Amino acid sequence: MRxxxxxxxxxxxxxxxxxxxxxxxxxxxxxxxxLDMDEYLYGHVKDSYEWHxxxxxxxxxxxxxxxxxxxxxxxxxxxxxxxxxxxxxxEGFCLAKEGRYEGKVVEMRPDGTQVRPWDFSVTKNVxxxxxxxxxxxxxxxxxxxxxxxxDAAEEAPKGGVGIMEMMVTMVEDDIIKDCVGEDxxxxxxxxxxxxxxxxxxxLMGIVPFFPGGANITGNIAVTLVLALFxxxxxxxxxxxxxxxxxxxxxVPTWLKVPIPLMPVIEIIGMFTKPFSLMIxxxxxxxxxxxxxxxVVAMVFLTAKMGMAINSxxxxxxxxxxxxxxCLELLVAFIQAYVFTMLSAVFIGLSRQKAETx
Numbered sequence: 001m002r003x004x005x006x007x008x009x010x011x012x013x014x015x016x017x018x019x020x021x022x023x024x025x026x027x028x029x030x031x032x033x034x035l036d037m038d039e040y041l042y043g044h045v046k047d048s049y050e051w052h053x054x055x056x057x058x059x060x061x062x063x064x065x066x067x068x069x070x071x072x073x074x075x076x077x078x079x080x081x082x083x084x085x086x087x088x089x090x091e092g093f094c095l096a097k098e099g100r101y102e103g104k105v106v107e108m109r110p111d112g113t114q115v116r117p118w119d120f121s122v123t124k125n126v127x128x129x130x131x132x133x134x135x136x137x138x139x140x141x142x143x144x145x146x147x148x149x150x151d152a153a154e155e156a157p158k159g160g161v162g163i164m165e166m167m168v169t170m171v172e173d174d175i176i177k178d179c180v181g182e183d184x185x186x187x188x189x190x191x192x193x194x195x196x197x198x199x200x201x202x203l204m205g206i207v208p209f210f211p212g213g214a215n216i217t218g219n220i221a222v223t224l225v226l227a228l229f230x231x232x233x234x235x236x237x238x239x240x241x242x243x244x245x246x247x248x249x250x251v252p253t254w255l256k257v258p259i260p261l262m263p264v265i266e267i268i269g270m271f272t273k274p275f276s277l278m279i280x281x282x283x284x285x286x287x288x289x290x291x292x293x294x295v296v297a298m299v300f301l302t303a304k305m306g307m308a309i310n311s312x313x314x315x316x317x318x319x320x321x322x323x324x325x326c327l328e329l330l331v332a333f334i335q336a337y338v339f340t341m342l343s344a345v346f347i348g349l350s351r352q353k354a355e356t357x
Contacts, residue, residue, distance in 0.1 A: 041297075045215040045289050046103065047125045049082035049095075053210055063210070065127060069093060070118035071107060082121075093117070128204065128214025129222070136200050139164065171195050171340060179344035180351065187347055190233060194226060195340040202285060202332030206325065217335070218286035220278065227278035230343040235270060238350035245352075246270065273346050277339055284335050288328050295321045 051063040064083040071078065075092065084090040089108065096106045096114060105121070106114040122130075143164045146157060157165050176184045176191050201216045216222055246266045248256065255262045295317050302313040 041290055041293050044213075044293055045218060045286060047123045047215075047219065048103070049085060049105070049121060049123055051124050051127065051210060051214075065122045065124070067093075067105060068120040068122070069105060069107075070120070072115055072117055073107060073109060075107075078117075125214050125216055125219055125222070128211065128216050129201075131211045132201050132204050132214075132216065133197070135204075136196055139200075140196070167196075168192060175337070175341050175344050179341065180348045183351060186237075187233065187344070190229065191340050191344055191347075194229070194343060195336050198226070198281065198339055199332060199336035202335060203329075205285065205289065206328050206332065215286065215289055217281055218289055220282045223278040223282040226281070226339070227274035230277060230346065231271075231274040233343070234273075234346050234350045237347075239352070241352050242350040273342075277342060281335055281339055284331060288324075288331055292321060292324050292328065295324060 049065055049067060051065065053061045053063065055061065064081045067078075067080055067082050067085070069078045070076070071092075078091055078093065080090065085093070085095050085105065088094060092108050093105050094108065096102050096104055099114075101114060101116055104116065105119060107117045109115060139160065143161050146161045150157070156162070171192055172184075172188060175195075176188050180187050180191075198217055201222075204212045205215055205217060207213060247263050249262050249266060251262050298313045298317045299310070302310045
């Protein structure tokens with residue numbers, strides 16, 4: 001029975017990251033503090049130059065991250081801690097309070113205007129990406145090390161190695177082989193990497209405490225890069241039959257000349273496929289985080305409505321939050337599965353052979 005209680009407690013903590021932080025800081029008991037929903041919601045999912053841990057006695061506890069900038073006004077490279085930005089302007093740089101660069105580091109020109117420097121800072125999402133990638137490498141290399149030391153034909157792997165074997169076999173047999181075709185081994189390394197990269201980042205995004213909680217796969221820049229990898233895998237290695245179907249598809253001639261209607265549609269389709277991959281992953285993960293935060297917000301939004309109402313909504317938030325967090329665990333797997341499957345399907349279409357009559 002103890003392990004069941006442990007699981008229940010973990011789910012409770014995962015469902016209420018903001019509530020745990022607020023309880024530690026005394027915010028939940030303060031009736032004078034109004035909850036700013038925009039700051040509450042987007043403050044948790046957007047990138048930042050520091051990693052907020054909690055708030056104690058009204059003071060935020062954060063991990064300052066290195067800010068690395070190259071000036072566009074000829075002042076060279078600047079490297080400093082993000083805690084200097086809390087004091088306002090530092091070395092001619094500051095955080096923009098409003099406008100198109102809101103929340104980003106800007107450089108102050110002599111005439112008072114702002115310009116974005118070349119920004120190579122280690123932000124929250126960058127650090128989360130490094131941590132999650134290191135964790136994935138540790139898991140994969142640990143699994144490979146087990147196979148180097150054991151004969152899998154005589155000894156079945158157990159524990160984490162067994163789970164990894166099961167997942168690799170599932171992705172390889174159920175997705176890559178069926179969707180790509182005969183030369184699936186050529187694309188297996190990329191597709192397996194994409195699956196586990198997305199999956200582990202999705203899982204770590206659900207964990208409410210450091211080093212989890214970074215909204216990596218809910219960041220459109222990350223999903224854009226993943227979609228570009230699939231785009232290049234499709235179009236750089238597509239065979240001649242793929243390009244024939246793009247540039248000269250088997251349709252009536254009047255749909256190809258003198259107006260290349262179908263080729264234009266096919267070329268547009270080359271870009272809409274990876275675009276849909278990018279938006280699907282980004283939107284689903286971001287929406288999941290916002291929904292959980294919205295459920296938690298009921299605890300604070302009803303704080304001034306009396307103990308009875310607040311207690312009732314808190315109970316509802318607990319039950320609904322645990323349910324949604326369990327659902328997010330499923331979504332974390334499904335989104336990794338769907339991205340890998342669609343990438344494999346698109347790659348398989350680029351490796352098609354000539355039709356035989």
